[in-house]
Amino acid sequence: MIPKRKNSNKMEKLLVLSLLLISTSIATSQSVTDPVAFLRCLDRQPTDPTSPNSAVAYIPTNSSFTAVLRRRIPNLRFDKPTTPKPFAIVAAATWTHIQAALGCAREFSLQVRIRSGGHDFEGLSYTSTTVLASFIGMYLGRSDKMLTVMNRDFPELKLKVTDCTEMRWIDSVVFWAGYPIGTPTSVLLNPKITNKLFMKRKSDYVKSPISRTDNFERLVDIKSSIDAENFWRNEQSIPVRR
Numbered sequence: 052m053i054p055k056r057k058n059s060n061k062m063e064k065l066l067v068l069s070l071l072l073i074s075t076s077i078a079t080s081q082s083v084t085d086p087v088a089f090l091r092c093l094d095r096q097p098t099d100p101t102s103p104n105s106a107v108a109y110i111p112t113n114s115s116f117t118a119v120l121r122r123r124i125p126n127l128r129f130d131k132p133t134t135p136k137p138f139a140i141v142a143a144a145t146w147t148h149i150q151a152a153l154g155c156a157r158e159f160s161l162q163v164r165i166r167s168g169g170h171d172f173e174g175l176s177y178t179s180t181t182v183l184a185s186f187i188g189m190y191l192g193r194s195d196k197m198l199t200v201m202n203r204d205f206p207e208l209k210l211k212v213t214d215c216t217e218m219r220w221i222d223s224v225v226f227w228a229g230y231p232i233g234t235p236t237s238v239l240l241n242p243k244i245t246n247k248l249f250m251k252r253k254s255d256y257v258k259s260p261i262s263r264t265d266n267f268e269r270l271v272d273i274k275s276s277i278d279a280e281n282f283w284r285n286e287q288s289i290p291v292r293r
């Protein structure tokens with residue numbers, strides 16, 4: 052169930068395709084290699100003959116590079132000339148594409164960013180900037196239960212049942228993708244971004260690790276032992292012990 056928005060701001064669209072954005076690693080910025088060599092590397096990897104690895108890769112000299120990159124940027128804050136651009140984009144459609152992209156990123160000391168699923172509203176696959184908040188909530192349950200919780204813990208919001216919309220979870224995905232309530236779920240098969248806008252959204256995060264035992268420390272140990280270089284890097288992932 053989703054409280055109605057109080058303003059008419061459109062939401063950014065969910066991204067559906069898996070795009071691997073290959074960026075020059077900060078740690079090894081001396082390794083700026085020829086992007087064409089990256090394409091050749093992709094074709095040296097195991098490949099599906101019906102869909103060669105390099106045929107889904109875009110490098111900056113490719114005339115479609117900018118269009119492919121911009122098509123997946125829902126937030127205009129990250130669509131500026133000064134926004135860092137990837138070294139290559141792999142529009143992976145098969146496991147072999149993903150394997151090849153990761154293998155070559157490793158070989159060229161490049162960093163990989165994954166663009167898919169809609170959880171990139173903070174621009175983690177670009178860079179972080181600042182300002183502008185919007186306030187929308189989703190509760191996995193019935194509205195009467197949520198109103199009880201909200202009016203007990205956040206009475207200042209004066210939330211009313213008429214502020215809320217109950218829907219199936221899958222319909223909430225359509226809602227978050229910015230379509231009017233009632234739109235058929237089949238629109239999710241079309242990953243096109245229609246409404247672009249400037250925005251900043253923030254999730255709430257716990258301040259200390261949720262762990263009943265020493266799980267977090269154990270995960271940090273495991274991460275540190277199998278990926279000491281932090282190749283599988285994401286701001287929200289288990290960190291490497293320093």
Ligand SMILES: *[C@@H]1O[C@H](CO)[C@@H](O)[C@H](O)[C@H]1NC(C)=O
Nearest residue numbers: 105106107108109113114115
């Ligand atoms: C751009 O890259 C795509 C995907 O690899 C490829 O199909 C296309 O031929 C390339 N275009 C040019 C002009 O090189």
